[in-house]
Amino acid sequence: MTALLAVEELHVEIPLALGTLRPVRGVSFEIERGKTLSIVGESGCGKSLTSLAIMNLLPRGARRTATRLSYGGSDLLGLDERAMADLRGNEIAMIFQEPMTSLNPAFTIGNQLEEALLRHRKVARTEARARAVYLLEKVGITAAPERLRQYPHQLSGGLRQRVMIAMALMCGPKLIIADEPTTALDVTIQAQILHLLAALRREFEMGVILITHDLGVVARIADRVAVMYAGEIVESGSVEEIFARPLHPYTQGLMRCIPVPGRSRRGEHLGSIPGMVPSLIGALRGCAFSNRCSHAFERCAVESVPLREIAPDRAYRCLLSAEACARNALEAAAQ
Amino acid sequence: MTPPVLEIREVERRFWVSGGAFKATRALSAVAGVSLAVRRGEVLGLVGESGCGKTTLARMMLGLLKPTSGTILFGGEPIETLDRAALARRVQPVFQDPYSSLNPRKSIGSIIGLPLRVHKLGTRAEWRQRIEEMMDRVGLARRLYRSYPSQLSGGQRQRVAIARALIMRPEVVICDEPTSALDVSVQSQILNLLQDLQRDFNLTYVVISHNLAVVEHLATRVAVMYLGRIVEENETTALFRAPRHPYTEALLASVLTPEPGLGVPDTHLGIAFPNPLEPPAGCPFHPRCPHATALCAARAPERHSFDGAIAECHLYDEIGVNEDKLVIR
Numbered sequence: 001m002t003a004l005l006a007v008e009e010l011h012v013e014i015p016l017a018l019g020t021l022r023p024v025r026g027v028s029f030e031i032e033r034g035k036t037l038s039i040v041g042e043s044g045c046g047k048s049l050t051s052l053a054i055m056n057l058l059p060r061g062a063r064r065t066a067t068r069l070s071y072g073g074s075d076l077l078g079l080d081e082r083a084m085a086d087l088r089g090n091e092i093a094m095i096f097q098e099p100m101t102s103l104n105p106a107f108t109i110g111n112q113l114e115e116a117l118l119r120h121r122k123v124a125r126t127e128a129r130a131r132a133v134y135l136l137e138k139v140g141i142t143a144a145p146e147r148l149r150q151y152p153h154q155l156s157g158g159l160r161q162r163v164m165i166a167m168a169l170m171c172g173p174k175l176i177i178a179d180e181p182t183t184a185l186d187v188t189i190q191a192q193i194l195h196l197l198a199a200l201r202r203e204f205e206m207g208v209i210l211i212t213h214d215l216g217v218v219a220r221i222a223d224r225v226a227v228m229y230a231g232e233i234v235e236s237g238s239v240e241e242i243f244a245r246p247l248h249p250y251t252q253g254l255m256r257c258i259p260v261p262g263r264s265r266r267g268e269h270l271g272s273i274p275g276m277v278p279s280l281i282g283a284l285r286g287c288a289f290s291n292r293c294s295h296a297f298e299r300c301a302v303e304s305v306p307l308r309e310i311a312p313d314r315a316y317r318c319l320l321s322a323e324a325c326a327r328n329a330l331e332a333a334a335q
Numbered sequence: 336m337t338p339p340v341l342e343i344r345e346v347e348r349r350f351w352v353s354g355g356a357f358k359a360t361r362a363l364s365a366v367a368g369v370s371l372a373v374r375r376g377e378v379l380g381l382v383g384e385s386g387c388g389k390t391t392l393a394r395m396m397l398g399l400l401k402p403t404s405g406t407i408l409f410g411g412e413p414i415e416t417l418d419r420a421a422l423a424r425r426v427q428p429v430f431q432d433p434y435s436s437l438n439p440r441k442s443i444g445s446i447i448g449l450p451l452r453v454h455k456l457g458t459r460a461e462w463r464q465r466i467e468e469m470m471d472r473v474g475l476a477r478r479l480y481r482s483y484p485s486q487l488s489g490g491q492r493q494r495v496a497i498a499r500a501l502i503m504r505p506e507v508v509i510c511d512e513p514t515s516a517l518d519v520s521v522q523s524q525i526l527n528l529l530q531d532l533q534r535d536f537n538l539t540y541v542v543i544s545h546n547l548a549v550v551e552h553l554a555t556r557v558a559v560m561y562l563g564r565i566v567e568e569n570e571t572t573a574l575f576r577a578p579r580h581p582y583t584e585a586l587l588a589s590v591l592t593p594e595p596g597l598g599v600p601d602t603h604l605g606i607a608f609p610n611p612l613e614p615p616a617g618c619p620f621h622p623r624c625p626h627a628t629a630l631c632a633a634r635a636p637e638r639h640s641f642d643g644a645i646a647e648c649h650l651y652d653e654i655g656v657n658e659d660k661l662v663i664r
Contacts, residue, residue, distance in 0.1 A: 042518040042519060042520060043518055157385070186384040186385055186545055187384075187545055187546075187547065187586065187589040187590060187591075188384060188585060188586060188589045188602055188604050189384075190589065190591075191588070191589040191591065191599055191600055191601075191602050192601075192602065192604070194591075194599040195599040195600070195601055198598070198599055213518065213519060214519075214591070215519070215593045216548075216590070216591030216592055216593050217591055218593070219591070219592070219593040219594055219595045219597075220591050220594075220595070220597060220598055220599050221598075221599060222595075239595045240595050240596065243593060243594070243595050244595075253520065254519055254520060255593065256523075257519050257520050257522065257523035258519055258523070258548065258593065259523075259526065259548040259549055259551065259552035260548060260592050260593065261547065261548055261551040261575055261587075261590060261592065262551075262575070263592075264548075264552055266551075266552060266553070266555070266571070267530065267534075269527045269530070270523040270526055270527055270552070271523060272520060272523045272524045272527060273520040276488060
């Protein structure tokens with residue numbers, strides 16, 4: 001099956017007074033229709049900038065380079081802003097974290113929903129309205145025709161996020177990029193929104209890129225996972241593989257950090273990752289994680305570490321062998 | 336049994352909300368009749384959706400907000416008889432956002448030491464020593480003494496907030512979403528720190544969080560709030576193993592543990608968190624409850640207590656747990 005979106009060696013560089021900031025360094029991945037790829041990492045790891053770079057929505061001054069960035073076989077790198085704007089919201093739609101700030105408070109829900117369709121298709125307003133009502137009902141909003149006349153401030157956070165999802169679906173996109181779509185929401189609403197997203201993905205056979213820091217969300221909704229650290233993908237694989245046999249010391253560390261009801265014990269310490277993310281300004285020598293890694297040795301600080309593919313669709317970025325990494329995980333768990 | 340250090344009796348707090356021009360103001364009961372007892376050394380977790388009244392309750396425990404009715408007792412004394420400074424020595428907050436809760440123009444040493452200056456405890460030299468000892472204790476390097484909050488990471492800032500709360504050696508610390516603004520790897524460090532400090536200083540915590548995994552890890556008891564009322568309260572392990580209230584059950588079902596293959600649960604809750612200005616008649620949870628009956632819409636359930644646990648639900652009648660009606664496990 002050919003990829004819906006293929007990204008190869010994506011770099012983002014932002015020139016600053018102190019030097020060049022490199023928040024995304026050589027990110028490559030592919031996504032197929034009907035599948036969910038989750039990009040997981042902590043703040044500052046470059047996961048959001050990766051998605052903005054794909055959409056060509058980077059902040060002013062940021063430079064994007066890649067050896068390949070293709071959507072459905074066509075090259076996105078060569079597209080001018082006009083052609084890119086035709087794709088955005090039409091073929092590729094985004095759902096952002098903060099539904100409070102990404103809806104325009106001065107326009108009604110209906111106005112904002114219809115706009116997406118009117119911008120991209122030659123349709124009558126009544127037709128756009130009918131689609132808006134259909135999709136609001138699809139995302140579980142009752143009394144949809146009345147909702148169209150309401151303003152964003154009249155809706156709760158959960159409803160607003162549903163409106164955002166409906167808006168993303170207006171043109172029937174093939175790819176959805178959801179950046180922390182449930183982070184600002186209550187757990188009960190989070191479960192509902194993710195449930196909905198998974199159902200819609202199946203129904204419309206969309207590709208979904210889900211950007212999140214929440215390993216629980218990743219485990220429950222992703223097919224494939226890419227773990228990012230300091231601008232690089234440090235590990236990727238199927239969701240089952242990543243959770244059953246995490247290889248990279250950072251992935252292993254993350255998994256030990258999260259409290260899990262029934263598994264972590266009260267009074268016992270959770271795992272932690274000491275130290276801090278290195279500065280991404282200027283050239284970085286060696287493995288970016290080496291200063292926080294308990295298994296680091298001399299070579300880690302000086303050698304650049306390639307992403308090693310050990311099976312189709314399974315890769316990690318560490319100088320240690322996969323066997324050694326797996327052994328380390330077992331030893332840490334036994335402690 | 337040790338006497339409660341903090342006791343809340345039938346506390347209610349109403350806010351008056353303007354209905355708009357030419358309309359009457361309406362009463363919003365943010366906290367509608369809550370009774371709680373927090374014992375010394377206990378960690379009470381307070382969970383519920385946004386708007387359920389957890390933060391209003393916390394502000395009343397801190398003496399920042401007066402209850403409309405009911406009493407709050409601190410060490411057996413009504414909170415309003417204690418003066419503000421005396422209360423502040425005994426109960427301290429740690430807030431969610433370490434970016435907005437620290438004064439950006441004060442140095443770290445000065446932020447942590449402010450309570451000492453306000454309460455005029457000891458000499459300037461003693462302050463310095465106590466501040467540095469507290470910095471060691473919460474894992475802040477002493478060289479940060481003269482730094483400013485903007486130079487610190489989120490985790491370090493939260494350590495500053497914790498140090499500031501603990502410098503007066505309070506008995507009770509109210510943590511309102513202490514790790515929600517932090518990254519996963521930093522969250523675990525702060526949780527470990529809170530746990531160590533609680534043990535070493537014999538502190539009593541009230542931990543407010545929407546993250547149930549965090550609450551399960553820290554709390555010894557959990558109270559579940561819904562629309563201003565505590566609908567269930569129990570010892571943590573028991574509550575997580577066998578929730579009694581359908582709302583608790585739904586909350587627990589929404590916790591996404593990192594287990595692939597389980598998918599996202601359907602909580603059957605519906606999206607509509609009721610408008611607190613117009614709470615539903617009868618049991619406030621009945622419009623969202625999968626087990627609701629006609630009785631639930633007509634009459635508010637009473638508080639049933641058994642073995643130190645509390646549940647407000649019609650599934651339990653006056654004589655206690657009715658096993659036949661126990662649909663939930």
